[in-house]
Amino acid sequence: DPEPLKAKIAGLPGVVDVMARVSFSGLLGSGRSDRSIIGEGIEPGREAKLGTFIRMESGRALTDQDRYAIIVGQGVADASRIRVGDPVTLMVSTAGGALNTLDFEVVGTFRSFSRDYDARAVRIPLAVAQELLNAKGVNTLVVSLADSLQTRRIAALLAGQLDPKKYEVKQWHELTDFYDKTVALYDR
Secondary structure, eight states: OHHHHHHHHHEEEEEEEEEEEEEEEEEEEEOEEEEEEEEEEOHHHHHHHHHOOOEEEEEOOOTTTSSSSSEEEEEEEHHHTTTTTTTEEEEEETTSSOOOEEEEEEEEEESSSSSHHTTTTTEEEEHHHHHHOOOOOOEEEEEEEEOGGGHHHHHHHHHHHHHTTTOOOOOGGSSSSHHHHHHHHHHH
């Protein structure tokens, strides 16, 4: 249950919001083809406040009112000939090893800075991802700060408070080699 940990982190000075995500992989079936995907269950309202690295190409972004809605990378949409309004099925392995499927309606397609990501990525609401995976847990908590200059301090504080056998604290720039490589390029 991520809620007690989210509440604890949200109570730290300088923390604006804490959002949960769950990552998964599986198959996306469109009736015409099946495609291997990487997926993410998100809290749409919180994600919208944080901002995003994706740009909607057609349709719309997910909202907190959505249930069985999905947005797909433009590469997934093109390869599977999926359009906004189409029904699709996600099939994943649950934590217990069983196969589970759920049906969705495509509400949007998106692009990011990475064609490879767009060719495999889908996003669905967090609660539905947990239902699909038959698990209430999450793999990531994203912490939004009032001042990005406090990132190291908050990360160090969290690393000191959390059990390192259970949790790993990463700063945002550690999660994207694109940023570090760009900084290194400009430093040279």
